[in-house]
Amino acid sequence: MRRTLLVLTTSLALTVPVLGVAPTSAASYDGAPAVEARADAEAVTGRVTDAAGKPIEGVSVYFRTEPGRSVQTDADGRYDSRDDEFLDLQPGPVLIDFDKWGDTLDDPVYWSQQVQVTVVAGQAVQRNATLAVRPSAVFTVRDAAGRRVVNAPLTIQVRDVDFNGGQWGPIQSGPHTTDSTGRYRFTAGFDEVRFQVGLPAGHRGAEVPEWWENAYSFATARSLTFPSGVALRRDLSVQLGPAPRKALSPSRPVVRGKARVGRTLRARPGTWRPAPVRLTYTWFRGAKRIPGATKATYRVIRKDVGKRISVRVTGRKAGYTSASRTSAKTIKVRRR
Structure with missing residues (x-):
């Protein structure tokens, strides 16, 4: 079963791929020639596109046999393991991760993909990949006067059938805060998410922490979900204010x-x-x-x-x- 862990960022969204792997061989992939004759080195090459066939630039292509070694796709979405002169692939199976996160909160976020390729001695094997856009929600946090709140801390609770026995619990990452524009991006990965927006250190004003949406307790908070068919990008807002009257x-x-x-x-x-x-x-x-x-x-x-x-x-x-x-x-x- 393919699962992908949640990624939360302010200025970037880290993705942690898990699986969705089908072993491959030196046969052709995606209609491309299977092997390019190469006598001096083993290599893996290919092209990364989105669901519409548009090339994706800046995808990090990680080779699991060489921890920390990776290459990036060019403007046409193409990559070649030989671009990293220190990457020495050996014949046999190798896992490859395709990872792309937005450099800004306005860039699309993609689901990671992991594949297995069989490296052939003295040859270049081609492996193309298609990455799907990952649904995300970008929140803008404002104070009672409508000003954006920078470095506002967020407390995040998540629930998923494969996490903590299906019970609510704190997300295992962080800290999470709004960025320099008072925004925070949250990407799909759990069944339900609830979060509380707090106040940055040194904040002066009558505002108090608030759970999304317009709630002051976890029990009354609204859950953020990403059901099938939801817009790939949603812009939401949280406006903090004084404590409500009891x-x-x-x-x-x-x-x-x-x-x-x-x-x-x-x-x-x-x-x-x-x-x-x-x-x-x-x-x-x-x-x-x-x-x-x-x-x-x-x-x-x-x-x-x-x-x-x-x-x-x-x-x-x-x-x-x-x-x-x-x-x-x-x-x-x-x-x-």
């Missing part, structure tokens, strides 16, 4: 008392947390607000006859979002 835990009020003219109705607000919470009251006659009725009690008047009375309680607390709850309506008010 939510009150309200209770629905209850109206006590007889709905008769001259009687007093009382609002029982229930328990609001975290205490203390400042409560205000608004009484309603049917769907209309009763002018001046803003206390916890309301004395029923003749104008209320035939109408149903209810009360709305609003709670407020510093650092919390205000909340309102409305009681059930009483029976229709009677005269006596």
Whole structure:
């Protein structure tokens, strides 16, 4: 099975090829001649293109029998192992990695490819390769004023059936930060990814770290995925801001008392947390607000006859979002 590990970068995306290998021989590849006569050295040559047949320049071609030795494709996508004078291939099977990452965040990223070729004594074997574009998302991080945030650290959690037993866990690479333009590129490789954007050292402002997208906890964060058919390049954004207000835990009020003219109705607000919470009251006659009725009690008047009375309680607390709850309506008010 072919798997490719995730690569995350700011200004480049490293790719770690795993497999997708089919042994080859000295026969022809991709319609090209199998062997070029060469008496003085063994070699591997070829051409690297994308899915549309366009040559890819700057592909690194690594030869596994010579750790650290590689050549690069030219403007026409062609490579020749003999371009590295210190690369000494020996007859027999050799693994070759084709690797290409963008020099900038705006360059395409390609899936790596690994092949096996049989080197023939005194001959040049040809092996072409086709690299597919790897889906990626480029995030732009901004502060509350809309300015790009440079060197913003990212905390990344990943989930994949072949990683950590399919459980969420921190990605095994890093550190990861936005680049000098406040951007960060994330490439496909895991089933789901969630990340938190933090603040660079020395940052001054009211902004707080935030999980993508507009979330302040891992549980409520949105997952970044790369399903089949997704655009190969997505431009997304994260705008940091002040810490959101916390939510009150309200209770629905209850109206006590007889709905008769001259009687007093009382609002029982229930328990609001975290205490203390400042409560205000608004009484309603049917769907209309009763002018001046803003206390916890309301004395029923003749104008209320035939109408149903209810009360709305609003709670407020510093650092919390205000909340309102409305009681059930009483029976229709009677005269006596």
